[in-house]
Amino acid sequence: MKKIKSKIFFTAIVSAVFLSGCVTTGEYEQIRADITKLHIENSQLKQEVSELKTRMDKMSSDLSTATALKEGQLTLIAQTQDYVKELQILKGRFEESSYSNDKKFKELSDKIAELQAKLTQPQQPIPQKEPEQKKISPGQLKNPKEIYDSAHVDIKEKRYASARDKFQEITKNYPDFELLPNSYFWIGETYYSEKKYEDAILAYEEFLKKYPKHDKAPGALLKEGMAFLELKDKKTAKVVFERVIERYPKSKEAEIAQQKIAEILKSQNSGKKSTKTKSKTKTKSKQ
Missing domain, CATH: 1.25.40.10 (Tetratricopeptide repeat domain)
Structure with missing residues (x-):
């Protein structure tokens, strides 16, 4: 369709020039060559514009992807920082609990050791009162x-x-x-x-x-x-x-x-x- 329009435009110009009687055959050929060149340059320009638009669309898409990735990274960093804080809190609680348990078990061990020392001391034997029944040694x-x-x-x-x-x-x-x-x-x-x-x-x-x-x-x-x-x-x-x-x-x-x-x-x-x-x-x- 565009080619048809260009041909009509070219024919109209040529007709106008011939009717005016001011253009030679050589000038006509030169004008025709210039118009053809302009048409080619116009097509190349359109192609370059199309390619530029494609690159711009790709850059826009890449930029959106990069922005999303950056936002995701920031969110991940924030979550990681929260996990680190929670881990530190849990570690503190564990160490506190561990210390408390160690202290309690040490007290228990000391208590048992105290009982052992107390019971190993020589004492007067206490006679055992048991029901008078036949015993088997x-x-x-x-x-x-x-x-x-x-x-x-x-x-x-x-x-x-x-x-x-x-x-x-x-x-x-x-x-x-x-x-x-x-x-x-x-x-x-x-x-x-x-x-x-x-x-x-x-x-x-x-x-x-x-x-x-x-x-x-x-x-x-x-x-x-x-x-x-x-x-x-x-x-x-x-x-x-x-x-x-x-x-x-x-x-x-x-x-x-x-x-x-x-x-x-x-x-x-x-x-x-x-x-x-x-x-x-x-x-x-x-x-």
Whole structure:
């Protein structure tokens, strides 16, 4: 269509020139060549404009992509900075918790060491009062299973010292006995039943050191905390109960330990309130 228009334009010019009678054949050819050149230059110019427009569109697209990437990078940097801050906070909490736990466990270890030192001091033997029934000494039995079963009979009959002797016989002379771990546990139980809580704590601790993953381990640690509670040492008892929850979080003993901690905290809060009330009463009486 454009070519047709150009031809019509060219013909009109040529016609006008010839009609005027002022142009020679050579001038006509020159004019025609100039017009053709202008047409070619015009086409090239249009092509260059089109290419320039294409490049501009591409640059605009690249610029939009770069802007989006920069915004994404800035967002990512901001998120990373937030994560770093959160990580620092969590690290601080972890270090604080770790220090607190280490301190508590050190106090517990010191307490147990103190009990060990206290119980190793020479003391006057206290005669044991037991029901007058026929006792079976470990030496009269043939194998560790018989000794073990006999010890449990003694426990049912509340002959705790006799039962303990038999369990101790097993721990000393039958290291391959399948119920050896249980024997260590029941030594603690005999002491606890006799209300010898300090001895019970040491016995439970020995069992836990030897068999920390045994089925009876949660119960032994819980009873250790109960023994400290019976000794009116609520602070250490709380540490032990927390240890139960930490080591055996899904156990029934952990639930009981949580209840015991709640009871300790409740009693401590009640004591604080009572102290404040007494203080206020004294202040009023002075006035």
